[in-house]
């Protein structure tokens with residue numbers, strides 16, 4: 001019997017992320033899985049339902065954006081929807097991801113104060129899209145006066161801190177699918193003009209609270225992530241045993257070393273996200289150098305901070321700007337002697353670790369999912385426009401295909 005492969009991608013410059021460039025390899029795909037990576041000579045003799053000649057193209061894992069707000073905040077902020085069309089707007093955002101070469105995201109449901117779609121309905125909408133989506137549930141605190149709390153458990157309402165008891169955090173932990181912004185240790189500016197958020201950046205949880213909430217998540221077998229800015233505030237979460245620090249604006253080199261020792265991950269947002277100056281390329285270099293598992297994420301859709309590098313022409317960043325966000329950092333890292341593959345791990349392998357899917361995605365490897373992009377060159381280094389991503393394959397199926405031959 002002759003085995004018929006579903007898909008063979010041959011003759012490309014293959015970037016598995018686990019090893020240096022493979023110039024002479026072909027990927028054999030069956031049932032949505034990478035079954036083998038073989039020499040082109042061998043692939044030449046095999047048959048498949050579809051054979052892609054990727055000559056001249058880079059073949060690499062689909063990109064992963066491990067911190068987005070596409071199901072919730074972007075639907076109101078970008079699409080201006082309020083009612084049942086929220087799920088349509090979310091689906092439209094998810095398609096934008098796929099068209100931008102992003103095959104998996106870590107999205108957030110924080111109980112937007114205006115939109116009342118329950119997280120279960122967004123999870124259902126997400127299941128019907130061609131994208132791997134993990135949802136973090138959480139409580140958010142906006143730095144208005146007085147402070148405004150929201151929670152994934154009661155979307156469409158403004159709450160107070162007294163509404164958030166231990167039982168509440170236990171339910172949130174049970175619903176959460178990855179350590180995203182499960183809690184806010186500092187109040188967010190939430191993309192609002194600064195006069196409306198005078199408490200933006202203010203610490204809203206003290207050490208005892210943070211320990212208690214971290215322990216609730218851990219007791220339920222869940223990792224916990226937090227939105228944090230400011231050195232002292234970051235330290236509280238480190239000491240409480242937190243798992244993932246989102247933004248980490250203001251982290252010091254000593255803290256990066258402690259995070260590396262304690263296996264605490266960082267999600268950098270070099271274009272903003274808090275009331276402070278965003279992560280600089282130098283800070284991200286320090287984190288990587290210390291050994292912190294670090295990812296860069298879009299926090300889509302997010303207005304660009306005035307001190308963000310290389311984003312002058314943009315007011316707000318979304319999925320299609322992912323590569324552009326990375327450019328100043330990647331260029332700096334390369335100048336410091338880091339190789340391109342290690343840079344790209346921040347938007348593939350490391351991001352997969354943050355959303356807890358490193359066994360399935362984030363690199364090209366036998367028995368991993370066939371989530372693959374074909375590009376005219378190396379993302380970020382050779383291009384930042386998503387038009388140069390000419391094919392997107394998700395679970396072994398060609399989902400986006402542009403003319404490239």
Ligand SMILES: [Zn+2]
Nearest residue numbers: 067069181299
């Ligand atoms: Zn965020």
